[in-house]
Amino acid sequence: MIAAVPESFGSRDAYAARSPAETWRQLRRLASTDDYSDGQVWDLVAWVWRSNTSASSLAEGATLYAQNCAACHGETGQGDGVLADSVVGSAMPGEAAPSGPADFTDAARMLAASPALLHGKISRGG
Numbered sequence: 001m002i003a004a005v006p007e008s009f010g011s012r013d014a015y016a017a018r019s020p021a022e023t024w025r026q027l028r029r030l031a032s033t034d035d036y037s038d039g040q041v042w043d044l045v046a047w048v049w050r051s052n053t054s055a056s057s058l059a060e061g062a063t064l065y066a067q068n069c070a071a072c073h074g075e076t077g078q079g080d081g082v083l084a085d086s087v088v089g090s091a092m093p094g095e096a097a098p099s100g101p102a103d104f105t106d107a108a109r110m111l112a113a114s115p116a117l118l119h120g121k122i123s124r125g126g
Contacts, residue, residue, distance in 0.1 A: 004032040005044055015052045016119075019060075020045050020111040052115075077104030 005027065008014055018026070018075045023045045027033050033041055063074075072078040072087050079101045104110060 002044060002047060004030065004036065006030070007049060009048050010051060012052060015048060015092075016116045017114060019047065019114045019117075022114070023048060072101040073104060074101075079103040 009023065009027070024041055027044055028038070033044070036044070042063075066075075070081055071083045072081045072092050074084065081101065084100045102109070
């Protein structure tokens, strides 16, 4: 575990419950990150997220995305797949529904979503 990141941040439950943005806010409030730049704290967030997966899980995710998601969300996740025009989008809590599939490259939107929320949307197909 990186010294600036409390062990509790590395647990699977903590990872699933917090969005990256919430993880960043909580890490930013710690005395152990006082000397870190905002970018360095984002690096810590990336480390927490990366430590909760494996190379095989990432490869499996890429395969599943290509098979089940790319037609609507596009090969790069921009919401511009070949079937995008036929999709009615779904909204994150507190947002109006978009006109098509989610743009996964929209950092503000994606960093605000917890893994648990994203897992639910993916599992239900929307």
